[in-house]
Amino acid sequence: MFTGIVQAIGFIDAVEARAEDMQVHVATNELDLDDAATGESIAVNGVCLTAVALREDGFSADVSHETLARTTLKHLRKGSRVNLERALAVGDKIGGHLVSGHVDGVAVVRARRDAVRSVELRVAVPHALAKYIAEKGSVCLDGVSLTVNRVDGAEFDVNLVPHTRHATTLNDLMPGSEVNLEVDLLARYLERLLLGAEAAGTDDVAAEFLARAGLKNI
16 A cells, blocks of 8 residues: 655666566665665555565565556666555555555646746546546556646646655656556445445345435436
8 A cells, every 4th residue: 555655766677578467676765775674565657566575775576567558667767767556564654655566557747838937737647537536536647646636537737846746756747648547446345335236246125225316427
């Protein structure tokens, strides 16, 4: 579990193709790995990866065919900059929102404009995920926890304040850029709970209640 608060910007040291998968070697820069252990989870651009080998200045991780198909990690090359966050430990502060590191899909930046000292991005999401985006709710883009300013169909706006622009890779985004998207996991669980028995394909009192309440097609 993560929070979407990026701890360091690293870069890709090497990419090795392995059949339909690949292994990445990540240089971590300021990310402290002194107490890290092989097998722990580290978010790379919002994707939870398992560190299979550690070294003084970085780690290596395998990236499965499934992850390559569903995220932007397939575009990583030697020298690519990446947002890094180690998994939460008991007692850590949750400064952003709860993030699983399980990317829901790839979103696309539609527009970018200056907004005083900030930058405003308009982002388009796959239509199947649009229902999980709520105004003033939370969203995670490339591992960064952000607040949704406005929602317009399958598009939404977020602001990048100066700190976010400096401490993450999001300032590199331009129209056409692809980003890893993770919606608020609470929205997903809430949908499942509201659907109740209908989610399991049965027709009972709970499903009838949801339909009458107008929640059947959430």
